[in-house]
């Protein structure tokens with residue numbers, strides 16, 4: 001059917017041609033007559049159709065002047081007034097002619113009618129024609145309605161109006177336009193005659209044009225085509241009539257069959273030629289478009305056929321030729337190329353637009369990068385400034401640290417150089433009577449419940465720097481001690497010693513209990529740990545060398561339990577200065593009364609020495625408290641060794657311990673009073689042992705010169721006393737070699753150094769000789785850094801005897817403790833270098849304030865030395881006792897504590913110097929059971945009683961021999 005739609009010929013034309021050929025036998029003349037007749041019939045039929053439609057539209061009454069099948073004259077006459085036309089058009093398009101001039105029906109028929117009426121009728125026709133024109137319908141001339149006028153155009157106009165009306169009544173779908181397609185409505189109303197005989201036949205032929213159905217559009221061209229088609233049908237009809245009119249009835253089927261066969265043949269022939277024409281056209285298109293393939297062309301053509309089917313059908317129906325079609329194809333191809341080109345141009349433009357956008361984005365990115373770069377540079381510069389500031393701050397950090405250290409130590413100094421902390425031991429497990437003598441504790445205050453004889457109120461308060469109750473932990477105790485430890489690393493000498501009666505907790509505080517845990521570690525462990533910790537923290541700034549010395553003083557003999565050295569020594573990397581600090585951790589012997597121990601023999605001798613040590617300590621502290629010009633450091637080994645820590649350069653802390661038991665109340669009060677007195681001692685501002693290298697060299701030069709001077713004096717004395725070669729004399733000579741100096745030291749200094757090959761010292765791969773030879777040079781005696789007292793300067797090691805741990809023998813608990821001692825005893829009699837120079841120079845200088853009246857008795861055997869020391873001490877006490885009363889068991893009263901060594905009794909704060917003298921009956925019965933320190937302070941009553949203070953003190957006071965080896969100190 002697609003082929004039929006594009007056919008440039010119609011079926012009617014083929015049939016007509018066949019019929020004409022069939023009728024050729026009737027002659028040319030008859031054909032001309034038939035054609036004229038056929039045209040006349042067609043015109044009549046069209047006129048009849050128009051008249052019939054008009055009559056139908058306006059009714060019989062309105063159309064009474066128009067016959068159903070009027071002649072041409074009747075048709076024109078009936079429409080001449082324009083009334084029928086105006087009424088009809090107003091029915092088709094209401095209001096098309098607003099005003100229709102009506103008149104008497106006969107006015108038209110009367111030729112002599114009024115001229116006015118004729119004019120009015122003309123107006124009707126004119127209005128009708130205007131309306132028709134506005135509707136897009138074919139018009140005619142008004143003169144066509146006059147006499148002698150032509151009806152053909154009038155009929156066409158009426159039939160067009162009829163078609164328009166039918167299109168409108170069918171719904172008016174689409175837009176009616178002039179030249180549009182409209183399928184003719186073959187209602188058959190205008191073809192009553194043809195419909196009766198030939199309508200099936202005609203319809204079968206006319207439909208071969210396959211015009212689009214539906215009648216969506218109406219155009220005048222369609223009307224023309226319809227009219228042409230109708231004319232052709234009627235012409236065909238007449239040809240058929242002409243062919244069969246003179247034939248017999250029985251011949252007609254054969255004739256019709258013959259004609260149909262011919263029509264079919266002709267139609268097929270034309271189809272074939274049409275197909276050939278189409279193929280040739282397609283090849284030409286391919287040849288003219290090099291880039292187009294045959295398939296593309298075919299598909300394009302097919303596509304074009306599909307898209308333009310209505311147009312082609314219209315073209316076919318309107319007789320478009322193949323050439324015209326090819327021309328249109330070319331136009332379409334060109335159009336497609338243009339579209340393609342436009343598309344490409346659009347793409348190029350779009351890509352160009354994208355490129356522009358990309359360029360813009362790139363530019364923005366570049367700008368952003370530039371901005372970021374500038375920002376980065378700015379931030380980098382700011383960061384650099386910050387870094388510079390930080391570096392500057394870091395460099396100043398050293399100064400700040402130094403300043404902090406200074407301030408920190410200043411604060412410590414402002415607190416007082418001798419600090420006294422009191423600690424109350426808790427009741428021990430298994431103790432039945434738990435009545436505590438401690439009433440209450442408040443920060444630095446402790447109140448003791450006393451019997452009425454001790455006070456009016458039965459209470460007595462003591463103030464110290466700090467008081468720790470029975471529940472205080474080791475950590476809490478050390479927390480308040482720690483600042484002193486840190487001072488050691490800053491170049492200060494520090495002395496921490498524990499004081500108190502036996503069993504009050506001295507060892508517990510300093511070392512801890514026997515079964516040691518991390519929590520129960522005492523000050524010694526924690527202090528050493530802190531030293532190493534701090535030195536490690538400061539290792540970037542200061543290089544510390546820490547050495548530990550462990551000494552024991554027993555019966556006035558000093559034993560080095562570890563090695564010979566030296567100190568905490570640090571070298572500042574930045575300034576190059578050297579600082580030296582020392583720390584003395586001293587666990588003293590018990591201070592309770594001797595009468596509780598009732599010891600004799602060796603114990604008594606031991607107690608005498610302890611007595612002497614503590615007595616000397618009391619003397620030193622008393623002198624310091626009185627700011628005496630002379631401080632008797634050399635009265636005992638203890639005070640000699642602690643000189644640096646008890647002098648003006650040191651920071652001293654005393655832990656005073658008391659027991660809570662009621663039966664220890666006397667010792668408790670005595671101890672607290674002693675401690676309170678100690679707390680009043682002002683040592684002056686502590687000084688840092690800090691030397692530059694130049695100062696150090698100068699000090700060494702001075703020391704050498706002084707040593708040379710001493711040797712020179714010794715030589716001259718030796719020459720004057722030639723022949724006097726007693727051991728004492730020999731000891732007093734300055735040693736020329738190590739062995740001689742050691743010998744001298746052994747004798748004069750009562751120092752015993754023993755080495756044990758199986759000791760833990762050796763297990764640590766330490767060699768005493770090694771340590772000694774590697775020790776720093778012994779400082780010059782009497783160096784400026786030492787005590788201002790010239791005698792003390794010469795006789796005491798000064799800065800160079802540090803790190804002393806004073807230990808005591810415990811003959812009572814000699815079991816396990818003796819084993820522990822074995823680990824630390826040294827067999828060798830090699831002596832530490834400091835003692836050679838400190839003591840061997842001149843024994844008489846050790847006790848300058850005493851008459852050295854028994855030089856020969858201080859023989860080179862140890863016992864003699866001990867006895868000598870005791871004798872000297874006795875001499876001292878004897879001298880003092882001239883002014884003081886003899887001690888009694890009541891001499892433990894605190895008021896008597898310091899009197900013996902105070903130059904002015906009236907200066908005692910408690911005014912007990914005027915206390916009435918008492919006779920000590922206990923002293924007579926058991927003279928060895930007197931308390932230690934109070935007994936060293938003879939009371940006026942004792943003096944008046946005339947009891948020899950020497951015998952009474954030495955005989956009645958005994959330190960309980962319960963001292964353990966403090967092996968933990970050196971671990």
Ligand SMILES: Nc1ncnc2c1ncn2[C@@H]1O[C@H](COP(=O)(O)OP(=O)(O)OP(=O)(O)O)[C@@H](O)[C@H]1O
Pocket residue numbers: 424425426428470500501502503504505506507508509512513514588589590657962963964
């Ligand atoms: N604060 C305390 N907490 C618990 N137990 C303590 C405390 N203080 C002392 N002790 C215990 O009391 C007993 C005696 O203490 P410690 O040996 O330390 O006394 P001391 O003063 O050193 O005696 P000594 O003079 O004989 O050496 C020990 O068993 C010890 O563990």
